[in-house]
Structure formats: C-alpha cells, structure tokens
Amino acid sequence: MNLRFVLDPELTPALRDRIVEIWVDATNAGGAVGFVAPVTADEVRPVAERAVADVTDGPDRLLVGYAGDRPVAVLFFADNRFHLTGHWRTVKRVMVSPDTQGRGYGLALMTEAVRRASELGWEALLVTVRAGHGLERFYGKAGFREVGRLPRSLRVAPGDERDEVFLWRDVPALAA
Numbered sequence: 001m002n003l004r005f006v007l008d009p010e011l012t013p014a015l016r017d018r019i020v021e022i023w024v025d026a027t028n029a030g031g032a033v034g035f036v037a038p039v040t041a042d043e044v045r046p047v048a049e050r051a052v053a054d055v056t057d058g059p060d061r062l063l064v065g066y067a068g069d070r071p072v073a074v075l076f077f078a079d080n081r082f083h084l085t086g087h088w089r090t091v092k093r094v095m096v097s098p099d100t101q102g103r104g105y106g107l108a109l110m111t112e113a114v115r116r117a118s119e120l121g122w123e124a125l126l127v128t129v130r131a132g133h134g135l136e137r138f139y140g141k142a143g144f145r146e147v148g149r150l151p152r153s154l155r156v157a158p159g160d161e162r163d164e165v166f167l168w169r170d171v172p173a174l175a176a
Contacts, residue, residue, distance in 0.1 A: 003065040003073065003105055005112045011052055015064070018071045020048045022095050029098035032130035036156050051076055051093065061089075063116060065096075065109050072097040073109040077117070077125075088124035088171075089117065110142035117171045124170050130154050131163035144169040 009015060023044045027035045034047065054060040055076070065073030078090040091113060096105045117125055127144060129135040131154075136146060144167035152161035 003067060003108050003112075005109075005116075006064050006066065007116055008055065008062055009064050011056055011062070015071060016048070016052055019052070019074055020045050022071070022074055022097050023048055023093070025098050026095040029101075030133075031095065031098075032133050032135065033093050033095055054078070061120075063109070063113055065105060065112070067100060067105075072100045073105050075109060075113055077113070087122060088126065089122050091125050091127040094127065106138065107141060110139070114143065114169065114171055118174050122171055123173075124168060127167050127169075129165045129167065130156070131165050136165055136167065139167045139169075142169070 020041050023033060023035075024039055024041050026033055027039045027044070028037045030037065035044065051060070052062075055062045059079035059081070061077040061079075063075050063077065064071050073096045075094045076092045078092050080086065080088070080090060091110075094106070094109065096109065113125065125144075127139060129139065131149070146165055147168040148166040150164045150166075153164045154162045156162055
C-alpha cells in the first residue's frame with residue numbers, strides 16, 4: 001500500500017471534482033457519508049462545495065490520500081467553532097474510493113489523521129457514524145471507542161431510523 005497524504009492540498013477544480021466523484025461513488029456503494037443512495041453529483045456538489053469553502057475560508061482542514069497522482073481517500077477535520085472545544089476536532093466525510101477498498105486505505109487514512117492531529121496539537125478526535133453499517137468496528141481498529149449515541153436520530157427513509165453513534169479517540173502528544 002503506497003498512499004501519499006497531503007494536508008490542505010491546493011483545491012483545484014480537478015480536485016474539487018474528484019472529491020465529489022469519491023463522495024458519489026462511496027454513497028452509491030453503500031457508504032454512510034451524509035446521503036442515501038442513489039445520489040448524483042448534482043446533489044452532492046453543493047454540500048461538497050460548502051465543505052471545501054470551510055477549508056478554503058477556514059477554519060476546517062482537508063486530508064487527502066493519493067495513490068500515485070490520483071486522490072482516493074478524503075476526510076475533513078471540522079473545527080468545532082467554540083473556544084472551549086478548541087483542543088479537539090470532529091472528523092467528517094471519511095471516504096475511500098470504492099474501487100480501491102480492501103487495500104487498507106481507510107485504516108491508513110485514519111492513522112494519518114491521528115498523526116496529523118498530534119502534529120497540530122489536538123488532543124482528541126470525534127467521529128459520528130450511522131449505526132447499521134458496522135462502522136463502529138472499523139473505527140475501533142483505529143483506536144476509537146463509543147462514547148454515546150442518539151437513538152433513532154437519523155432518518156434514512158420513512159420508517160428506517162438509525163442511531164447516530166459518537167466515537168472518540170485520544171490523540172497522543174508528540175514526543176518532546
């Protein structure tokens with residue numbers, strides 16, 4: 001596995017389009033990243049553009065994993081926008097291109113996220129997931145533990161409500 005990671009890459013039109021493509025493909029492959037399949041680029045693009053604007057205008061950060069020159073893994077570090085929670089970040093939109101899944105890229109992305117969080121002086125990371133996808137096990141492998149859940153708070157379809165699960169990971173401080 002050779003992934004190269006870039007924190008806050010230049011958000012060119014090509015990269016923006018690729019983020020939308022990964023988002024659409026991940027959703028349509030069954031991923032729980034804010035939409036319910038089937039979804040189109042036209043539906044995802046406005047949400048993606050807002051997420052990208054929060055990076056370009058601040059204060060959020062973007063981490064991209066590249067296989068060669070191709071972006072294949074993405075996540076956003078969302079600033080909590082509240083001074084009492086400035087020591088930790090929320091990880092959002094963790095996505096790996098479906099055609100590269102099974103290669104360990106997701107775990108590599110989360111490992112890099114923890115490493116970058118440490119470098120940036122953050123003490124912890126929070127991720128929320130939609131129950132019913134087995135994501136708690138995946139994030140558990142990355143050192144996250146469940147710290148709470150909101151029962152039936154996510155309505156993915158009429159009569160199909162899922163828990164939103166909160167997972168927390170302390171970030172080790174950099175060695176002096």
